[in-house]
Amino acid sequence: MGLITQTDRLLNRIAKSTATSATDGATAKSSSNTTSTQITSQNARLFGQNGAILVTGTTAVTCGISDKVFVAIQFLEDTIFDSGAGGLIAETEQLFPDDTGTGTLIDADGGAAIDGITFPKGMTLYGRYTGFKLTATGKVIAYLG
Secondary structure, three states: OOOOOHHHHHHHHHHHHHHHHOOOHHHHHHHHHHHHHHHHHHHHHHOOOOOEEEEOOOOOEEOOOOOOOEEEEEEEEOEEEOOOOOOEEEOOOOOOOOOOOOOOOOOOOOOOOOOOOEEOOOOEEEEEEEEEOEOOOOEEEEEEO
């Protein structure tokens, strides 16, 4: 019948739970479809189905699409963000790795700014970023969500 993934099992479990609590079949089907649609919609936002951009130069990159940010940055070669403000701009500076923020919303003194850090080829950085600028080395694909 095909490979059943963890996501498929989760969707089936949610659908069964919703169907059991529904008072009639029509409500159960509607609730199940709504749950499935919500999860699919969330996955689309998380995994860049709203678009992506290949960046190979040192020009500052910002998202020009209203209500969208970069949700994942995939490194195609070893990459360093530009030093100082504007290298990597988190939507919420102290919540995601940032060029100047140190993550104080997560831990008062345990984080560090990404300034000078080399992100290796093959790694993907997840978060919510409004913009970034690469140094002379590096290539990335940045996904919108």
